[in-house]
Amino acid sequence: MRLLKTTVVLQSMIDENHVTAGDFNATESPPGEEPQQKAEIPLKKSSLLLIVLGSFVLGAVGYSILFVLWLRWLPPPTSAFMIAERWERSDRTEKAPPVRYRWIDWKSISPQVPLAVVAAEDQFFREHHGFDFQAISEAAERNRKSRRLRGASTITQQVAKNLFLWSGKSWLRKGLEAYFTVLLELLWPKKRILEVYVNIAEFGDGVYGVDAAAKTFWGKRPSQLTCEEAALLAAVLPNPKRFKVNRPSPYVLQRQQWIVEQMGQLGGVAYLRDF
Numbered sequence: 189m190r191l192l193k194t195t196v197v198l199q200s201m202i203d204e205n206h207v208t209a210g211d212f213n214a215t216e217s218p219p220g221e222e223p224q225q226k227a228e229i230p231l232k233k234s235s236l237l238l239i240v241l242g243s244f245v246l247g248a249v250g251y252s253i254l255f256v257l258w259l260r261w262l263p264p265p266t267s268a269f270m271i272a273e274r275w276e277r278s279d280r281t282e283k284a285p286p287v288r289y290r291w292i293d294w295k296s297i298s299p300q301v302p303l304a305v306v307a308a309e310d311q312f313f314r315e316h317h318g319f320d321f322q323a324i325s326e327a328a329e330r331n332r333k334s335r336r337l338r339g340a341s342t343i344t345q346q347v348a349k350n351l352f353l354w355s356g357k358s359w360l361r362k363g364l365e366a367y368f369t370v371l372l373e374l375l376w377p378k379k380r381i382l383e384v385y386v387n388i389a390e391f392g393d394g395v396y397g398v399d400a401a402a403k404t405f406w407g408k409r410p411s412q413l414t415c416e417e418a419a420l421l422a423a424v425l426p427n428p429k430r431f432k433v434n435r436p437s438p439y440v441l442q443r444q445q446w447i448v449e450q451m452g453q454l455g456g457v458a459y460l461r462d463f
Contacts, residue, residue: 248390256371259351260380267388269350270396285393288400294383297410299457300418301398304383305389306459307450308422308443310343313382314462318344318373319366344371347385381462390428391421405433419447 270287277284306313312320323340341349348368370417372381391401399419402410413421423443424431431440 197406199354252368253371253375256368256375259384260376263353264384264388265399267351267396268353269355269388269390272354273394287394287396288404289388289396290399291387292397292399292410293377297383297386297398298413298418299460300413300415300451301410301421302385303416303420303451303457303459304418304447305343305386305425306382307454308419308447309346309425311450313343314378314459316342316371318342318354318369343385344372344381347388348372349386351384377463382463389425391424392428392433395428401433415448415451416444419444419451422447 222367256433266289270289274287277287292445295455310320312323317410320340320342323342326340345365348371349361376384380397380426387397387399389398390396392404395401395404398413398421402408402413402417406413406417420433420440423436423440424433431437
């Protein structure tokens with residue numbers, strides 16, 4: 189009897205501690221499975237990050253296209269360059285002249301003005317698609333040999349920079365400038381690009397656009413500007429804070445005469461008929 193009881197007790201202990209293969213599978217993962225599950229977590233996070241970034245980029249591209257299309261027909265109330273200028277002026281202790289800007293449409297502008305800026309800034313404006321690669325190559329060669337740096341931005345590039353972007357020479361800004369240049373060439377006619385340019389270009393300290401320039405320097409409407417006056421405005425465009433329309437230096441006067449000659453070589457105001 190005593191032997192039988194001992195046998196029963198031992199059997200019950202074995203049954204209680206017995207673990208089947210199914211129990212093993214239910215409680216523990218086979219070798220190699222757990223690291224794979226852990227590896228899936230960073231992969232899911234990376235995929236989510238890519239989706240978020242992709243959505244942001246697509247949204248930014250879509251918004252920029254709509255904004256550029258909107259400005260094809262509506263006058264810009266200001267420009268990024270003017271906003272930055274106002275911000276800088278607000279931090280200055282000395283008194284600075286106010287920003288003067290008023291939009292004027294194409295038919296109210298003397299044709300001498302757009303002709304003069306093309307002659308001075310971008311004589312292949314009608315032919316290129318936003319970038320003058322020959323001018324870029326020549327400027328790079330000149331800058332390599334000279335300490336005086338000279339750019340090769342087209343009128344379209346200048347509109348992209350002044351209208352949408354901040355000042356600076358970072359690669360990010362240059363990349364965005366190229367992007368907006370392509371958008372402008374695709375979505376705007378050449379006439380619109382030129383119209384916006386002469387309206388937002390800085391012709392003096394705080395003087396933006398041909399309307400403000402005509403009234404500030406000559407007290408007349410922009411439709412009344414002569415060939416020589418338009419050439420003088422174009423002559424200060426490289427640096428309107430250094431070169432003065434109302435006090436032109438010998439260099440500015442020499443550049444003015446050169447621009448007048450170039451306007452004639454382009455064919456005069458007849459050059460604008462193709463826009």
